[in-house]
Amino acid sequence: MQGFEPHRLTPRERRIVLTVLALSLIVLAVWIGVLIFMLPDPSHGTFVAP
Numbered sequence: 001m002q003g004f005e006p007h008r009l010t011p012r013e014r015r016i017v018l019t020v021l022a023l024s025l026i027v028l029a030v031w032i033g034v035l036i037f038m039l040p041d042p043s044h045g046t047f048v049a050p
Helices: 011-038
Strands: none
Touching: none
């Protein structure tokens, strides 16, 4: 069974891949930031210590 032939990315394809990767990382960082921001603030007395 043969695999894919080695293929070098063209500069345009490389730029598309890097752009998609960068946008994905930005979206992931914003999503994590929003989750952290929405956590209850322990200083407001809503946190119940075990």
